[in-house]
Amino acid sequence: MNTTSSKIILYVGILAVSIVAPYLFPAYALQLAILWIMILFALTWDAMGGQMGYNSLGNIVFFGVGMYISAVAQIGLYFDVGEYTSAYGAIKVDFDYGQYFTGLTLGVIAAAFGAMVVAVAFGRIVLGLRGPYFAIGTLGVALSAGELLGAWEWVGAGSGISMPVYPGDPDDRSLLFYFMCFAAAAATFFFYRWLYTTRFGLALNAIRDDEEKAEAMGIHTVRYKIVNWAMSAFFLGISGAIYGNMIGFIEPLEVAFPTVTFGIFMVLMALMGGKGTLWGPVVGATLFHIIKEVTWTHLLGWQWVALGMLVIIIVVYFPQGIMGWAHDKWPDFFGIEVEEAPAEDIEEAA
Amino acid sequence: MAGMIEIRNVSKAFGGVQANKDISMDVPEGKITGLIGPNGSGKTTLFNSVVGYHPINEGSIRFQGREISNLRVPEIARLGMLRTFQQTRIYGKMNCVRNMLISVPHRNLGWADLFGKQYSAEDMDKAERLLEFVGLYAKRNLLAGELSFGQQKLLEFAMALMNDPKVLLLDEPTAGINPTLINGLIDRLKRANKEFGITLFVIEHNMRVIMNLAEHIYCLAHGQMLADGSPEQIRTDQRVIDAYLGAH
Ligand SMILES: Nc1ncnc2c1ncn2[C@@H]1O[C@H](COP(=O)(O)OP(=O)(O)O)[C@@H](O)[C@H]1O
Numbered sequence A: 001m002n003t004t005s006s007k008i009i010l011y012v013g014i015l016a017v018s019i020v021a022p023y024l025f026p027a028y029a030l031q032l033a034i035l036w037i038m039i040l041f042a043l044t045w046d047a048m049g050g051q052m053g054y055n056s057l058g059n060i061v062f063f064g065v066g067m068y069i070s071a072v073a074q075i076g077l078y079f080d081v082g083e084y085t086s087a088y089g090a091i092k093v094d095f096d097y098g099q100y101f102t103g104l105t106l107g108v109i110a111a112a113f114g115a116m117v118v119a120v121a122f123g124r125i126v127l128g129l130r131g132p133y134f135a136i137g138t139l140g141v142a143l144s145a146g147e148l149l150g151a152w153e154w155v156g157a158g159s160g161i162s163m164p165v166y167p168g169d170p171d172d173r174s175l176l177f178y179f180m181c182f183a184a185a186a187a188t189f190f191f192y193r194w195l196y197t198t199r200f201g202l203a204l205n206a207i208r209d210d211e212e213k214a215e216a217m218g219i220h221t222v223r224y225k226i227v228n229w230a231m232s233a234f235f236l237g238i239s240g241a242i243y244g245n246m247i248g249f250i251e252p253l254e255v256a257f258p259t260v261t262f263g264i265f266m267v268l269m270a271l272m273g274g275k276g277t278l279w280g281p282v283v284g285a286t287l288f289h290i291i292k293e294v295t296w297t298h299l300l301g302w303q304w305v306a307l308g309m310l311v312i313i314i315v316v317y318f319p320q321g322i323m324g325w326a327h328d329k330w331p332d333f334f335g336i337e338v339e340e341a342p343a344e345d346i347e348e349a350a
Numbered sequence B: 001m002a003g004m005i006e007i008r009n010v011s012k013a014f015g016g017v018q019a020n021k022d023i024s025m026d027v028p029e030g031k032i033t034g035l036i037g038p039n040g041s042g043k044t045t046l047f048n049s050v051v052g053y054h055p056i057n058e059g060s061i062r063f064q065g066r067e068i069s070n071l072r073v074p075e076i077a078r079l080g081m082l083r084t085f086q087q088t089r090i091y092g093k094m095n096c097v098r099n100m101l102i103s104v105p106h107r108n109l110g111w112a113d114l115f116g117k118q119y120s121a122e123d124m125d126k127a128e129r130l131l132e133f134v135g136l137y138a139k140r141n142l143l144a145g146e147l148s149f150g151q152q153k154l155l156e157f158a159m160a161l162m163n164d165p166k167v168l169l170l171d172e173p174t175a176g177i178n179p180t181l182i183n184g185l186i187d188r189l190k191r192a193n194k195e196f197g198i199t200l201f202v203i204e205h206n207m208r209v210i211m212n213l214a215e216h217i218y219c220l221a222h223g224q225m226l227a228d229g230s231p232e233q234i235r236t237d238q239r240v241i242d243a244y245l246g247a248h
């Protein structure tokens, strides 16, 4: 079987499973929707960490920013935001279908572009940092974003915001959000699949391998770093908007800027699956999410210990991740050459 | 004979270390100019100043008549002045062909080129011809990081050629290269100069190599200009002989 047809079968298979899954297992629709968000997380993290070598610990900030932007847009369209939030959910608004979907559409779009703007603004500062300084700097940004929003009364401060209530049937609602998450993750995947075939993708890899060399070769490193961050912020902003609406209630620390959970998971998932590969983040996110959902509640107080062990196992035994390991094991399948082509010998030619 | 690079009274200190002091030199267009001097005499520092790696304390550096001492590394590179590194730098996790493809001249790349295909047919053709030129064609699909040090130096040279520079600053191109390959490399440097019309400015520790290569040689010692002249003049200059003997 050639690789093109096996790839088509793979994509069609995933598509079919993805479409029927929420109908077959309606009770798990939310968990499956979150799986798509996790895949989006890992893909956008890897664009920075895996492809460009900038290990961000703060990408979650765009998720949270997107979530808040969509909330403000959706509510602000029909209400005074300050009044709505100061009622702490006492104002129960009945949005009709038209209002709800107008708000949701607008909210998602505003979240995507708003997160991008934030990425460009922060990027000018933190993308000047290298290595561990960048990781710590971005972590600082994420932690302070959560604290800042927690102190901002207009958006409900620490008590958060109740999102507009879906006007229809709860089963339809869960399908709606499942398919929104699916579409967002699929769009992200195909976007990066394309991006990594462009010259831009090559430039990202060059920056990862040796940024100083890339500068010396005249590559617009600053421009590429900022654009790459803004693109991952775009998708993270969308995911934040969808997630906030899906959960129905947002607040700064646990939902919008969960730095030590989602923020760290996105790094782990990409590392586990294999950073710097297209499929690695997808495989890593899927495995991680399944393992975590199956074991998390049984681990009682030991979740964080188990997570720590997982980190150690990945870093020590699978530093390349699952896909990296597969690349090493079956290079032919992935079209990687490890031997020189049988042409003239270099020593002779020299 | 137009001056491609004009260095005037350049000084550079690192804290108390005066790495370059009042250096002036000219790199004429179309020629091969050499820069020699004992270890620690300030050769690499001068290269770094010229390509914008660090600000200079005093003096002026002009490239084709334009003052560049206030420009940053990528800007100067896009003007057509490129350097290779003494320690050799390539993109280790990319294969040789990809190393070449991303080394196209970036001065004329717009957004549309960026989000277009990784390369045009001409780019690929040129990349393969240049890999052939340096003798790495057979290794083109290997990861650059897996090549030997000498092969990485050759790749770095090919990447520089891919960029169509007007002038190429080479920092010890033969250091660490198998002696049996050095003659081949000298030949290629000369061909890059003659056939591709690239002005070369070469730091070299190996006297035999630089005598064979350069038309005009500058010699630094302790951060200062010691002597300059033709290879013959430099070879017989007592100050140069003393500096080299004194350094060993
Ligand atoms: N970044 C730096 N910081 C401090 N000192 C430096 C730096 N770069 C070079 N030097 C010093 O400047 C002097 C010249 O070094 P260099 O230009 O590398 O010499 P060369 O290339 O001729 O061997 C040396 O004394 C070196 O230690």
Ligand SMILES: [Mg+2]
Pocket (backbone or CB within 6 Å): B043, B044, B045, B086
């Ligand atoms: Mg040096």
